[in-house]
Amino acid sequence: xxxxxxxxxxxxxxxxxxxxxxxxxxxxxxxxxxxxxxxxxxxxxxxxxxxxxxxxxxxxxxxxxxxxxxxxxxxxxxxxxxxxxxxxxxxxxxxxxxxxxxxxxxxxxxxxxxxxxxxxxxxxxxxxxxxxxxxxxxxxxxxxxxxxxxxxxxxxxxxxxxxxxxxxxxxxxxxxxxxxxxxxxxxxxxxxxxxxxxxxxxxxxxxxxxxxxxxxxxxxxxxxxxxxxxxxxxxxxxxxxxxxxxxxxxxxxxxxxxxxxxxxxxxxxxxxxxxxxxxxxxxxxxxxxxxxxxxxxxxxxxxxxxxxxxxxxxxxxxxxxxxxxxxxxxxxxxxxxxxxxxxxxxxxxxxxxxxxxxxxxxxxxxxxxxxxxxxxxxxxxxxxxxxxxxxxxxxxxxxxxxxxxxxxxxxxxxxxxxxxxxxxxxxxxxxxxxxxxx
Numbered sequence: 391x392x393x394x395x396x397x398x399x400x401x402x403x404x405x406x407x408x409x410x411x412x413x414x415x416x417x418x419x420x421x422x423x424x425x426x427x428x429x430x431x432x433x434x435x436x437x438x439x440x441x442x443x444x445x446x447x448x449x450x451x452x453x454x455x456x457x458x459x460x461x462x463x464x465x466x467x468x469x470x471x472x473x474x475x476x477x478x479x480x481x482x483x484x485x486x487x488x489x490x491x492x493x494x495x496x497x498x499x500x501x502x503x504x505x506x507x508x509x510x511x512x513x514x515x516x517x518x519x520x521x522x523x524x525x526x527x528x529x530x531x532x533x534x535x536x537x538x539x540x541x542x543x544x545x546x547x548x549x550x551x552x553x554x555x556x557x558x559x560x561x562x563x564x565x566x567x568x569x570x571x572x573x574x575x576x577x578x579x580x581x582x583x584x585x586x587x588x589x590x591x592x593x594x595x596x597x598x599x600x601x602x603x604x605x606x607x608x609x610x611x612x613x614x615x616x617x618x619x620x621x622x623x624x625x626x627x628x629x630x631x632x633x634x635x636x637x638x639x640x641x642x643x644x645x646x647x648x649x650x651x652x653x654x655x656x657x658x659x660x661x662x663x664x665x666x667x668x669x670x671x672x673x674x675x676x677x678x679x680x681x682x683x684x685x686x687x688x689x690x691x692x693x694x695x696x697x698x699x700x701x702x703x704x705x706x707x708x709x710x711x712x713x714x715x716x717x718x719x720x721x722x723x724x725x726x727x728x729x730x731x732x733x734x735x736x737x738x739x740x741x742x743x744x745x746x747x748x749x750x751x752x753x754x755x756x757x758x759x760x761x762x763x764x765x766x767x768x769x770x771x772x773x774x775x776x777x778x779x780x781x782x783x784x785x786x787x788x789x790x791x792x793x794x795x796x797x798x799x800x801x802x803x804x805x806x807x808x809x810x811x812x813x814x815x816x817x818x819x820x821x822x823x824x825x826x827x828x
Contacts, residue, residue, distance in 0.1 A: 456485030533703030559694030562744030581622030589628030
């Protein structure tokens with residue numbers, strides 16, 4: 391498989407790197423050179439490199455480059471003079487993808503760059519495919535709006551990388567499901583998955599839960615969540631409540647992949663992906679808190695859209711929830727009519743998807759109770775001729791919004807949360823169907 395990567399040659403003299411540069415460019419890669427570590431760090435932070443070749447003399451700067459990443463996953467190939475088992479282990483622990491002897495032939499280094507570029511691309515593509523078509527995402531990420539398409543893309547990108555992730559969103563938007571998907575779709579899916587609620591305990595208790603202690607209240611040593619979750623994912627709920635010193639400690643664990651029990655000087659393996667979750671409130675500015683967390687952890691941001699920004703997904707969500715209620719309670723529920731659906735499309739849903747889910751369940755069970763015969767046998771909702779498919783409901787809603795926007799298609803697309811080209815295509819399909827029926 392041909393993989394085209396953006397390769398940054400960090401440090402060293404351009405004349406010494408000309409052989410490698412020519413080999414990479416001949417293979418189709420885009421190659422750039424950064425003479426200093428500061429320039430390399432800036433380029434990595436700006437997302438300008440898929441692979442960094444860190445030349446001999448800068449091998450101790452791996453951790454700094456790893457910390458500069460934001461959003462994507464940059465593979466780092468380190469070249470070093472006369473590498474030893476210890477130096478290779480240290481470099482890999484700091485975040486290097488591969489270590490190559492600086493005295494090796496050009497083709498050896500070229501092969502290493504090709505290998506890590508291919509592996510990184512494969513990991514990203516696999517995560518993207520899983521996020522788009524995986525069974526888990528079909529249940530947790532229901533909707534065809536532009537907002538949900540973007541969310542699936544971000545989840546795939548996060549799952550394909552190894553950087554910390556910050557998930558924000560209003561209550562009820564599904565942040566917990568997104569956190570679980572980032573884990574399930576990543577190469578850590580078979581590892582532990584742990585959740586820590588940071589806002590429910592005091593700092594001392596939270597530190598013991600995260601790091602463990604050499605002597606607990608019963609006089610015995612205790613393991614922390616970070617230690618137990620080695621090779622997996624740790625979700626930090628209510629992350630905005632973390633103190634500054636604790637943020638610094640956790641950030642160090644993420645960079646070094648090591649943890650330390652309270653009261654001990656020994657470090658222990660803790661290769662964990664940190665996923666931070668914090669809620670935002672409608673109409674309130676939380677940009678400062680989000681920026682602070684992004685900066686402290688060098689995290690990738692996933693903001694889960696509120697339901698009011700993707701109203702076109704409501705019919706599909708309602709259909710999903712009604713089908714689940716029917717299955718769980720052994721009842722039959724027919725499709726909702728457009729007249730029943732329209733009020734749901736216009737509500738603000740301050741509790742977002744969770745509020746809609748609860749409303750559907752209450753309405754379905756109430757309808758069952760009202761329609762139940764005296765014998766106690768269950769019966770379904772009889773909507774008769776008013777039944778409509780999801781496609782019919784979607785069409786009715788799109789035309790309803792188009793009318794409210796005075797026929798202005800661009801504003802309608804924004805209101806619906808879909809791409810303008812998608813709206814134009816659907817309107818064309820509606821006109822064609824109407825012409826064929828005449």
